[in-house]
Amino acid sequence: MHKMMVPLKRYAQFSGRASRSEFWWFQLFIVIVSIPLYVLGFIAGYTESQMLALASTGLSVVMWLAVIVPMIAVTVRRLHDSDRSGWWYLLMLVPFAGLVVLVFMLLPGTEGDNRFGSPVPHI
Numbered sequence: 230m231h232k233m234m235v236p237l238k239r240y241a242q243f244s245g246r247a248s249r250s251e252f253w254w255f256q257l258f259i260v261i262v263s264i265p266l267y268v269l270g271f272i273a274g275y276t277e278s279q280m281l282a283l284a285s286t287g288l289s290v291v292m293w294l295a296v297i298v299p300m301i302a303v304t305v306r307r308l309h310d311s312d313r314s315g316w317w318y319l320l321m322l323v324p325f326a327g328l329v330v331l332v333f334m335l336l337p338g339t340e341g342d343n344r345f346g347s348p349v350p351h352i
Contacts, residue, residue: 233258236303237296243315247306248349252334255303259296266292304330309345310338 232254236247266289273281305315311333320326338348 236299239302241298241302243302243305245306245346246310246338246349247303248310248338252303252307262292307334311336312339312343
């Protein structure tokens with residue numbers, strides 16, 4: 230659980246590097262938090278409950294507003310770990326080009342120091 234919260238502690242830190250495990254543990258945290266909200270929304274649609282739909286939508290919006298900046302920051306730091314500029318993240322705005330960023334997230338980081346600093350010690 231501690232590994233999942235590291236990006237929240239480094240909330241808007243876009244400098245430095247993030248290991249693969251830091252990035253993927255945070256993605257897992259987002260999925261774990263999102264699933265109950267999506268299930269709640271599904272139940273709201275199935276039962277046609279407007280109150281439940283409103284609660285589900287409201288909680289989802291709050292959750293995404295809370296994690297959007299840490300998600301962008303950890304992705305930029307992960308790009309830094311592979312010695313790439315954070316501007317590569319803008320490829321996510323181009324349809325299907327976001328797959329390139331996904332491949333960068335899967336690749337190991339550079340060994341030793343790079344222009345973005347020292348490697349992150351494994352937690």
